[in-house]
Amino acid sequence: MADNSSRDLTTLDFETVKDNLKEYLKSQDIFKDYDFEASNINVLLDVLAYNTNINSFYLNMIANEMFLDSALLRDSIISHAKELNYLPRSFRSAVANVNITIDDPVSSSVIIPRGTTFTGTAGTRNFTFTTAENISVGGSESVFVANNVLLYEGDYTQDSYVVDYQNETNYQITNKTVDTNSIIVSVIEDNGENILTYQRAETLFGLDSQSQVFFIQPSDNETYEIVFGDGVIGRRPKDRSIVVVEYRACNGELPNGVRTFVSDGDIAQSTRVVVETNSSATGGAIPESITSIKQNAPRAFTTQERVVTTDDYETLLKTNFSEVNAVSAYGGEEAVPPQFGKVIIAVDLKTTDELPPSRRIAYRNFIKPRSPLSIDPVFVSPDFTYVQVNTNVKYNINETSLSQSDIESIVASTIQNFNIVNLNGFNKTLFYSNLVSSIDGSQAAIVSNDTELFAVKLFEPFVGQSRNYDIDFGMSLNDIIGQLSETRPNNEISVLRSTPFFFNGVECFLEDDGNGLMRIMTNQQEARSLIRETGTVDYQSGLVKLEGFRPQSIIGEQIELRARTLERDITSQRRTILSIRDVDINVNVEQVRV
Numbered sequence: 001m002a003d004n005s006s007r008d009l010t011t012l013d014f015e016t017v018k019d020n021l022k023e024y025l026k027s028q029d030i031f032k033d034y035d036f037e038a039s040n041i042n043v044l045l046d047v048l049a050y051n052t053n054i055n056s057f058y059l060n061m062i063a064n065e066m067f068l069d070s071a072l073l074r075d076s077i078i079s080h081a082k083e084l085n086y087l088p089r090s091f092r093s094a095v096a097n098v099n100i101t102i103d104d105p106v107s108s109s110v111i112i113p114r115g116t117t118f119t120g121t122a123g124t125r126n127f128t129f130t131t132a133e134n135i136s137v138g139g140s141e142s143v144f145v146a147n148n149v150l151l152y153e154g155d156y157t158q159d160s161y162v163v164d165y166q167n168e169t170n171y172q173i174t175n176k177t178v179d180t181n182s183i184i185v186s187v188i189e190d191n192g193e194n195i196l197t198y199q200r201a202e203t204l205f206g207l208d209s210q211s212q213v214f215f216i217q218p219s220d221n222e223t224y225e226i227v228f229g230d231g232v233i234g235r236r237p238k239d240r241s242i243v244v245v246e247y248r249a250c251n252g253e254l255p256n257g258v259r260t261f262v263s264d265g266d267i268a269q270s271t272r273v274v275v276e277t278n279s280s281a282t283g284g285a286i287p288e289s290i291t292s293i294k295q296n297a298p299r300a301f302t303t304q305e306r307v308v309t310t311d312d313y314e315t316l317l318k319t320n321f322s323e324v325n326a327v328s329a330y331g332g333e334e335a336v337p338p339q340f341g342k343v344i345i346a347v348d349l350k351t352t353d354e355l356p357p358s359r360r361i362a363y364r365n366f367i368k369p370r371s372p373l374s375i376d377p378v379f380v381s382p383d384f385t386y387v388q389v390n391t392n393v394k395y396n397i398n399e400t401s402l403s404q405s406d407i408e409s410i411v412a413s414t415i416q417n418f419n420i421v422n423l424n425g426f427n428k429t430l431f432y433s434n435l436v437s438s439i440d441g442s443q444a445a446i447v448s449n450d451t452e453l454f455a456v457k458l459f460e461p462f463v464g465q466s467r468n469y470d471i472d473f474g475m476s477l478n479d480i481i482g483q484l485s486e487t488r489p490n491n492e493i494s495v496l497r498s499t500p501f502f503f504n505g506v507e508c509f510l511e512d513d514g515n516g517l518m519r520i521m522t523n524q525q526e527a528r529s530l531i532r533e534t535g536t537v538d539y540q541s542g543l544v545k546l547e548g549f550r551p552q553s554i555i556g557e558q559i560e561l562r563a564r565t566l567e568r569d570i571t572s573q574r575r576t577i578l579s580i581r582d583v584d585i586n587v588n589v590e591q592v593r594v
Contacts, residue, residue: 018049077290078218086297088218090180092322093152093250094284096120096129097358098261099276102137102144106269110137110144115156116267120258120281127255128264129153129281130248132182150358151261153284154179154250161243171226172219175249180224182248185214189241198228198235207233222287252286256351279356282349285322306370313345316370317363325350328426330574332378343375346426346575348382355381382577385473386456387423387430387570388562388584389415391439393449396594400445404589407443411587414442419580428578432568447594455565456584457544458558461501466550473542474573476566496537496544499560501551503531510546510561512537518546539566 022045025031036042071077078088102110112135120127129151137144154177161171173183185198201213213234219225226245229235237243258281263273288296299315307313313329326348332339347355347363360379367377395407402410418438423430432453439449457471477495496518498510508522508531518535521528535546544561551559572578 014049014053017052018045021045021048071294074222074290075220077293081293081297082218084297086293087180087216088293088297089285089288089319089322090224091177091250091252091287092283092285093154093179093182093248094127094253094255094258094281095153095358096151096258096261096281097278097356098149098151099278100137100146100149100263100267101272101274101276102139102146102267102270103142103272104144104268104270105142107144110139110268110270111135112137112146112149112267117155117264118151118261118275119264120151120153120255121260121262122255122258125254127153127251127258128155129255129258129261130156132248148278148358151281152179152182152248152250153255153258153281154182154248156182156246157249158244158246160245163237163239163241163243165239170219171228171243171245173224173226173245173247175247176222177249177251178224178247179250180216180247183216183226184246185226186244186246187212187237187241188244189238196237201234204233209233210235250284253284255281256284257281279358282351282356282359283321283323288319288322307367308372313343313367316367317345317347320366321363323349323351323359326425326577328382328575334574339378341374341376342378343371344575345377345379346382347379348426348577353382353384355379380575382426383472383474383575384458385475385570385572385576385578386458386584387578387580388454388456388586389435389451389580390454390586390588391415391449391451392588392590393439394447394590394592395443395445396447397445397591398593400443402443402445404591407446407589408587410443411439411446411449411589412582412585414438415580415585415587416582423578423580426575426577427572429569429571430578432570447592453565453568453570454562455542455570457561457563459561460558461549461551461554463551463553466548469544469546469549471544471546471561473544473563473565474576475542475570477537477539477542477563478566495539496561496563498562499555501554501559503551505552506531510534510559518544 022036025034025036034041036045071080081088100112104110112131114131114134116131118129120129132150132152135146135149137146139145157175159172159174161169163169183200187196187198188194189196196212198212198214201207201211201215207213207229209229209231211229211234213229215227216224217227226243228237259277261275261277263275267273296315296319299311307316310329314327317327318324324347328346330344332342332344335344345363345367347359349355349359363379364377371377391411393407393411415435415438418435422428422434430453436449436451439451440446455473455475455477457473459469459471461467461469494511494514496510496512500507500509502508503520506522506524508520510518511521512518516536516539517533518537519533520531522531534549535544537544542563570578
């Protein structure tokens with residue numbers, strides 16, 4: 001019996017397999033002194049090693065495809081997601097909000113039919129936008145105006161099938177660019193005598209044998225298919241009936257940003273159709289990536305189409321709305337002031353810092369049926385706290401040929417990349433030591449850096465109107481040093497200071513007195529003077545209250561209020577997003593010889 005104890009079973013590359021085969025043959029008496037390299041059997045060993053290597057690769061791939069976290073093929077990943085009752089997101093149509101004015105001297109009323117087309121223009125490209133429902137337009141004196149009309153990008157198309165229970169019918173949607181939110185299914189029975197409209201169902205709750213519903217599930221080759229009930233849960237269409245699947249095929253994210261729309265034809269007896277854009281097209285997206293499916297499918301399974309925990313809100317919104325970048329949900333009792341019985345949901349969109357009213361309505365309509373009856377969801381825009389970075393960098397001129405401006409650009413780019421990787425989201429923390437280390441490591445010649453951080457809040461006051469403002473830094477504040485602080489008589493130390501604005505014809509700025517009072521100050525002939533007190537600041541909570549603040553004019557679009565935080569590590573809370581703007585990166589470079 002040959003000794004096989006020396007076989008290597010952990011490495012399956014070609015050369016190792018071949019060497020194992022040789023060692024195995026040499027262990028037998030008949031091939032003990034055989035010269036494998038100079039014989040024809042060497043070719044046979046090559047074939048065996050090649051076959052073993054290929055089989056091991058395929059077996060390894062098959063094993064990987066058996067599990068969601070290691071699968072590589074999209075069809076395999078979708079198959080695993082289907083087992084978790086997860087529907088990967090399809091293409092999504094971009095949506096624009098417009099007002100449509102129709103001049104029609106003939107009609108007494110006007111209806112914009114479902115499927116009415118408009119051409120949207122972005123640069124040199126044109127896209128077709130359509131209405132998704134019939135719209136009744138009100139008006140008078142031959143002028144009819146439809147406000148807040150939603151136009152969806154894409155053309156309507158359809159697939160038709162004949163129900164045949166003798167041979168199983170697969171109701172596949174043939175167009176891969178389908179927006180599954182637009183699918184409408186009609187069933188024509190009894191030679192056209194009955195035309196039934198089936199509604200999409202996402203749950204089995206409340207369904208019986210007569211429920212006219214259909215389900216959507218992913219199919220092979222990046223397509224989707226329609227599934228009907230079995231007659232026990234969901235009505236089963238009659239044999240030989242005709243199934244018509246109508247849907248919108250779209251271009252994904254390409255039409256995002258379209259603002260110019262023109263009607264493709266007359267509406268009713270119109271002589272003129274004018275389209276005014278309220279919000280440009282947003283929300284268009286390509287199908288969900290395999291990385292996203294792997295991340296969202298297990299989490300969607302745990303939510304079971306309902307929102308209880310804060311993670312449920314994030315999972316459902318990010319899964320169903322492609323434009324959502326990040327979500328932060330928290331109880332209304334944590335809000336300032338408290339809002340009991342509500343859950344506050346801050347949504348950060350990929351294309352804008354604001355949350356448009358149309359998106360708030362869409363998210364609320366989606367979340368409300370899935371939330372507890374006693375909880376009222378409230379959607380808000382994210383609140384941004386910017387971080388100003390002032391860094392003094394020293395570098396050894398003997399170790400590099402780079403100039404001071406080169407070092408400055410490298411450091412600024414490093415800070416920008418630090419912001420992209422570590423910040424720009426909810427519940428993020430800027431760790432001071434990590435930022436300092438990143439600056440030091442951005443170039444080998446840098447020997448040290450002295451970096452200070454300041455929190456920055458922006459607000460846009462009503463010019464010429466006396467108003468109250470709450471500006472919440474959401475963190476404890478500390479005495480400012482350097483350019484934003486100044487020790488004055490009576491040991492007053494300012495903690496906050498704003499950019500300039502005009503008050504009563506004088507250029508002024510906001511500043512605290514170090515004891516919790518906010519004041520309007522001015523510099524005249526290098527002497528500081530108090531104009532008036534205008535509010536308070538709570539250094540512990542970081543809440544600034546401006547009372548009766550009425551600037552005459554401001555410099556720029558907004559007033560910036562800067563402060564030094566108590567802790568060097570800055571953390572965002574609740575609806576706040578931390579971010580470092582390019583304009584807030586100040587790099588001073590000094591040459592040294594070491």
